[in-house]
Amino acid sequence: MASATTNHYDLIVLGTDFAGLVAAALVARRGKRVLVIPHGPIDGRYRLARRGFALDTAPLVHLGCPAVQRVFEELGLWTQIRREHRPLGELLHYALADHRLDAEPNDSSWLRETHREWPEDPVAEAWEHRRQWSEATDELLDDLLGSDSALVPDGFWSRRFLARVSNQLPAADFDELGPLTAGHPLRAQSRALEAWLQHLSPAQLGKAASLRISRLWERGPEDRSGGGPGLREQLVQRLELKSGEVKSNLRIAEIMHKRGRVTGITLLGKRDRYGCDHMLIATDPRRLIDGPLVAASLPKPLQVSLDNIESAARRFVLHLDIDERGIGPGLEGLVVCVPERAIETNEGAGMTYLRLEPGPGQEGVRSVSIVRVLGPDESTDDVRERILDELEQRGVLPFARPWLRLIHSPHDGREATDGAGQRLEAFGADTALRVPMDPLYRLRGAAPSLGVGMLPHSSGIKNLYFASRMTYPGLGLEGEFAAGWAAAGAVAAAGRAGLGRNLFLGRG
Template sequence: MRTQHYDAVFLGTRTPTLLTAAYLARNGLRVLVLGQGTSEPTSKVGEVELPRNPTMRLALGSPATRHLLDAIGVTPSLKRRASIAPIAIPLRLPSRSLDLERDEALRARTIAREFPEARRAMAAFERRCRLAREAFDAYVDHGGTLQGRGFRATRALRKLERDAVFGGDPLHFDPADELRREPLLVEALELVAAFHSGRVPPASGFGLALAYERALEGAIRIEGGEGWLRRTIVDRIEAYGGDVRPRISADRILLEGKAVSGLRLRTSHEEIGASAVISGIPAGRLLEILPEPVEDSPTAALLRAPRPAFARHLLHVAIAQEGVPRGLEAELFLLPPGSRRALLGLHLTRTAESGGLVWFTVESLVPIADDDPAELRARVLGALREVFHFADEHLRYVHSPNDAHGVTDARTGEVVWSADPSVELSPMETRDDLPRRGAAGLLGLPTELPVDGLLLANGQCLPELGVEGELLAGLEASRRLLEKSGTARFSRLAPFRSRRW
């Protein structure tokens, strides 16, 4: 017997998933969030807290982000705690440095100094990116749905795709076409887009334009980090009558005919009723908990579509304070030279300071075949020597949650803090190669799946938009549920369920 019934059950506790759950709870639906094995956003090495996802960019300029944050009343607190670095995109290229400021005039001077031949082409690139972003924001701001369902939604989507900035062909829109004579600069911009979105380059023209515009907002540092934001959102969910169970997972989605009816929990085998399930976990993991009759269905075919192409390797390094170059305040994008191009690129984030040491989190994108942890660690450390010129002298500790070396002392090679349960081994996150479709090539997997009441709201729906894409997918899934909340399937009364708390 099912002892509880929820309007919506969310799988995964990533921040965009929690924000979507809070939005639905605020709108009167009873929600439950299950952890489904999602890692905590931080881990501890001694007394130092290190992020697992240092490149989370909230895209505060996005209408979707603003709408969700405003709806649950988090925006004022977030603005008080947020600070933005003056350098929007700090880049280190094989032959030069390129710091792109948030101020347009200063940015133009930097380009004129480092790439004088590309000055006009870069100005044209930025103009096209701005126009594409303005068209996209206006579309989303007016409630546009990227799936284009219904007459009005389809008409609005066609209007977006026919915008003058795309020249009538959004799938082949290339804001950087005049920059192709400067391949190093184009490669650097693709690198920024890759870390912004997690999408394997090259990005689509529309995706590159949006990623560049969001990156120009600058690295936003929040006092208390992502952990504070997550705790605040969880408090909102519970205040609105929802439940968050980060350590509990479901092992089966239950169906009645072709519609979702509930879930079975993994450890207790308790069955929970649900009118809808919104998945924030990767499609492959969702497929594992679908019932067997779905194995050969169109739903399964969609969920099998993603193919891993690259992986994200994570390395934490502690550098003595005196060994940190001046100006390395928040983050740095590093494009390795050709000899190390097996690393697609690196992104350094300054994450913590303790006892005269500065901790940096280093993300690198590597081909999926390169899975030797020791070799990856050596490659990344080799590339870092180009940033920290006396790395061998100032490097103190090295740790990767992706290999079994533990936290090692860089001077002696001895393992330290290996008994800390928070530094457990975790696999590298993969980056999928998804076919581009619809909405000027931005769409990956659909939000609505063929099973009624089963929705997808993860990074695979709009893979080129990163966190913004997850929030857009979550907002679209929320609208679908709110539209259906008055239908017969949602309106049936159960003794353990309430429409509004």
């Protein structure tokens, strides 16, 4: 039998989460040989014919945070990222159960709108109270999350770090909107973005993480052109400029172990074996169990940790092309639809986020991206219709169906159609997709540390690490960059140039 060819890497990364791309780019920058096997679209898009559609449409409000800044400083991209990160500059619409708020992204406009809706309520006083606590919490978290003690493998779980958190940040039962009554609609609105901007069930999100999201949103909200897919492309480019490779066509047959260490992988349909000194899983490890990653080979504490993580909700993505005549006057930018029972459920289910964007190049046509948060067992068979019905009933897209040129989701196994339900032949025959939805995680029986920490970097196997959206889900993109930096440090230490601590005292 012919011997297998062996390619050896310092680090093999499995998965597409930002944390894995960050770690891969940093390790390659530090002179190591890196291979990324995505197991999914590494650019964060799915494709119909030649068009790409984003799988995550949330604004990148975390790009100015210390962990993100630290990564891009080392990669030589911080000046460019800072220049491209800017306020949305679009109208923000909030469709509450019985109220509609339309505001420009600034405080004065927002307070005018809320006073118009609730002229007798202490809204301004409550908002000022919340703003003060958000700012104070934000400053503390900048210091904590930019510290060397946090940005090392499992630094979030150290007793010293958790002691600093408990001593300095607001208690879980603290009421930052104290002047408002318990059932006031603005309480639901104040937390409406949480199910979109991070990966933890809002019911388990710590008070500090919740206040941080609100403050980041109030700073702009800010985003960058190209969104998440564009950011991924920049990380991949930096990876490939050094000693990194991305091989999207590979399928793993087995993760090889020897004497308590991972030694590499075998590939489906190939005789090659890829060896490695370190391996990083940058996706939900449960997707690999009973496949390449055999459950019996994992330490018992890790198996217990994974068994206690469950999905509280899922994000369903829907893309539309619509004739401009089907868009009501005054509708621009971003719409947040809050369901009636948002405060009672607090898992995020029922939240809908809509963004109007430039069209696909056809005159008079706009594109609309929609994210709907579904319950963990909610059927996707008729979600398209339910979303469009609700947007019509709530006056967001009234009477839009005759003007729809494209309706498609990557999650429901249904083909691309127009508003009348007719199949769109221009996109080809394979438009019925079943891409897994992004979950909002929940830890069974306990609240995660700080409301953000869920799955530690350490696997119990010496050279196998985790870094994904599951590591610090409540911190969203910021948490993924922190996880990626820490995982990179376990493989190759950072150099000193350009990494002084003074960078993280402010956003700069």
